[in-house]
Amino acid sequence: MASSIHDLARHLNISIGTVSRALNGRADVNADTRKRVLEAARTLNYSPNQSGRSLRQGATHSIAFMLQPHPGDQQYGEPFFIPFLIGLQARLAESGLDLIVVMGAPGDYQQERLRRVVETRRADAVLLAWTRREDERIDYLTQVGFPFATLGRSRSGAKSYPSLDLDFEKAGADAVDRLVARGHRRIAAIRPSLDLNFGYLFLAGYRKALRRHGIEVDPELIASGFINEAGGYEVTPRVMRSKDPPTAIIFNNDAMALGGCKALAEMGIRPGHDMAVTVIVDTPLCRYFSPALTAFRPALEPMGQRLAEMLLASIPAFAGPEGPRIMREVWPLELVARDSD
Amino acid sequence: MASSIHDLARHLNISIGTVSRALNGRADVNADTRKRVLEAARTLNYSPNQSGRSLRQGATHSIAFMLQPHPGDQQYGEPFFIPFLIGLQARLAESGLDLIVVMGAPGDYQQERLRRVVETRRADAVLLAWTRREDERIDYLTQVGFPFATLGRSRSGAKSYPSLDLDFEKAGADAVDRLVARGHRRIAAIRPSLDLNFGYLFLAGYRKALRRHGIEVDPELIASGFINEAGGYEVTPRVMRSKDPPTAIIFNNDAMALGGCKALAEMGIRPGHDMAVTVIVDTPLCRYFSPALTAFRPALEPMGQRLAEMLLASIPAFAGPEGPRIMREVWPLELVARDSD
DNA sequence: CGTTTTTCCGTAAACGTTTACGAGAACACA
């Protein structure tokens, strides 16, 4: 069933070298023979063996996406990433690349998995998500010189890798602006406790905007917890115990917001009535929660496509002859006003 | 940076054949040389080149999961599959296999993508989801003799492939039983219009249970639409126009339920008060919707692990020496009672 | 000590490609 380049050669009575050249569109092959080869390839149902070309070319034609589940929360499953993956995959497929998804156990930071992928040369490049402030994965990859790109920024590495991130800083500021415009002065911020970079960016925007409005940044209104529902549930009461409790809360994450709203409900506080709630990264859950949560929405699928392009441009084997590489982009988050603020 | 088996051989002054045998744990190698090889492998940071072994062994050590997005709905992103993938990946990784995720554009049935994977020998086996009643992918794979397994049953194929499915029939019946016990007699069923197999199973269980309770099956209370929010929104009013409208609706899918509830709301009908709503496959959305939707929950992560095992057992290259292969399993769905019925 | 068995290892082929190199034929040009 498997027909190789040898079968074609035998069938046409020419050498495998010529067949390969014809297939790969090289110039030094007669137009007529090329036609015959292509024809035979169709009738014999030929398609190249990937292992063979990988071995010869030293390229696997696949990229690995290191997907890390939320620490601690299995049931809640990253709806964030699926549209992103769809876009990513679509663009990669256009260039004949496959997408390998590598997941760790929840919470494990998968440095080991990453090493395995790199050392066994399983992929031509890797894509990192959930970037941290200081990210050892980035250090490792730059050190060994393995092509990669990141979804999210980091302070690690030589800044010489492509990255695409959302403008969490602006979203944080926008969220504050909006709440201030609606009369709020006591605005809490709840973010993940890990050194996930977007948490920092969000907080920076939050702080900056508050100062711009002449509102003092109150440490009692800032809290961090596990980036899941339990984390939001645990940490939200903390900001409520402030001497001067907040009238609005901005959550950095949908799952934390959900947990936070549960805690609020248990305190008899109704989001959208007694408390304004905003969440920074929108997911379907925000939309269907009651009250529907005002949130900032990313354009996930286009982001996936874009990052695929950036990554492709950074792989020597696939980079076209065109100009300089795209290094870093920051995309906006769009406000989706709903009922919770 | 890449150290090959040749490097090890040169370093130890032995032949590459011996190195390979030592690494692969074959019997015909001296215990001492083996130790030295393993030692050298560690210090020289050796790990086998995947392309090389794939080419030689004719096995890629990866399996492809054909993930198909919901037709028509991008934004809503398959939270169903992530926990499944986590389990799947974990088990595959144990056996040293990688997971390749192949996604089509939403709605495209990806027969072409499947052919490409098979013909380029990109994976050792494929995993199919969203099985249909008559599934051409299954026909194709059985015809060409490519190893595969399915998440979901089908009538296609020689029934000689591993499959794991949920007991939608029982869930449909259980849902009816529960609603009847709560006094309902007019119970509607809304399912996807495609010939997705779980839709048939669900409906079969629904019918059987109604008859068991001596309730006539009314075609006016059965409707089908696109398997997304828009589909539920469009089709739900149809069953409400019955001369004798339902007092309960069972949705076969969370997205359809969400759309259906929207339609109900616009008619002034409140789920949980004026209408009992049950959904067959639980997702986080069901939990956070208001009212929280009573739903039947699958054990997704264990299912992923199990199906990985079944698939592994069906690949000649990886099947252990143990007994007969696991062919088909049907797992229960567990009722999660919430506020909507 | 001679014969047989076992242990261990080296040799080389094979998996399916791609590609550097060189050579023959055809052609152009003077």
Add this chain to the structure above:
DNA sequence: TGTGTTCTCGTAAACGTTTACGGAAAAACG
């Protein structure tokens, strides 16, 4: 006709493994 150029193709090596085969050395056995 002689020389140089262009087209086109075959040859063979290489990518990094695994493994069938055979042989030398060591061990076992009488």
